[in-house]
Amino acid sequence: MARKYIKLQIVNGVAQVVIDRPDKYNALNFAMFKELDDVISELRKELTVRVVILSGAGGNFSSGLDVKSVIQSPIQPVKLLFKWLPGNANLAQRVSFGWRNLPIPVIAVLEGCCFGGGMQIALGADIRIAAEDARLSIMEAKWGLVPDMAGLVSLRELVGKDQALLLTMTAKIMSARESLDKGLITEIDSEPMQRALALASEIANTSPDANAAIKMSINRSWGASVRSLLSRESISQVRLLLGGNRIIAAKRQSHKAKSEADARSGSKPEYKQRQAWW
Structure with missing residues (x-):
């Protein structure tokens, strides 16, 4: 299917997924949630894929939810949050938790800003490689909201409870170095995409x-x-x-x-x- 904002290319068993709305710092509108969900479903069926590399276009991973865009239509927030049972994942949660559920290693390449919903998506990856100048934040509290995209599933495995409370309550913007020290990312590299490609090649050989x-x-x-x-x-x-x-x-x-x-x-x-x- 044709997608406007999420690009998927599969070469030699490596699937490259790119969040592609660079003019808006890859801020997430409703269509992007749908397209990410579709890509995750497609990759689950692609039995030849060995590794997934998830990145953002234009030097940023994602600045988070495009609130103005989403609330323009009253039905969009409902579609994002609706679920048949409280314990099921809704659309907003599937674009983070869905990467964890894929039976394929997922590497996130984090450049520029990785805020709010973008951070929630990145937390769904298995490995996070950040550029030296990347900035990360669990930013929902800044807007009076709770992180609700399932990123907390991974966060509780990465940091202690006190750090999770601190990071989510303050919405602090952290450097790549501070994020690494806290355990939010796996590595820092001056060329994160090249490092991800090399790692993907290594994993694909197993x-x-x-x-x-x-x-x-x-x-x-x-x-x-x-x-x-x-x-x-x-x-x-x-x-x-x-x-x-x-x-x-x-x-x-x-x-x-x-x-x-x-x-x-x-x-x-x-x-x-x-x-x-x-």
Whole structure:
């Protein structure tokens, strides 16, 4: 489908998703929520995708919700927040939580401003690589609102409760260095997109089934009981042992162990597409 604000390109198993409204610092209007949700759904079905890189156009990740645009139509806030059951994710929450639910590693490249709703989306990624001059803020309190896009699911895993309260209540704008010190981002790099591409290439060389199992096991077991964790580990391992990519991973490691001269004589076995059950 044609999208106006969210660009998706898949090359060699790496999906690049770009929030593309640079004239508004990639501020989020209603159409962008819909398009992000559609992209997440599409990527879930793309079994050949190994890694997702999420970024913003024009040197900024996102300045957050475009409040003026969203409230122009009374029905748009309703559509963003509506859910059939309180425990379900609504549209506003799916564009953050949806990245966590993808059985694919997601890397967010943070440049310029990453505020409010933009920060909530970034928190849904598995890895966050920030430019040296990036600025980050959980900004909802500034507008008299509570962060309500599911970013708190990740935030509680990244920082202590006191820091979560401090960051959300003050709406403080932090530098990349301060964000790294607090654990909100994974790395700082002078060329964050190049670093993300290199990391994506590294991850793409490992089994997509193993990566899916690792991501799901960690996300779903992080705060779960030990019994739940042990059960999920065992189920995942059985699935991996029965899948073809585990054998291919072993062959690739054997290939790597050969002498350099021998290695040049043959190519590494290619992974099959990701198993659909993750």
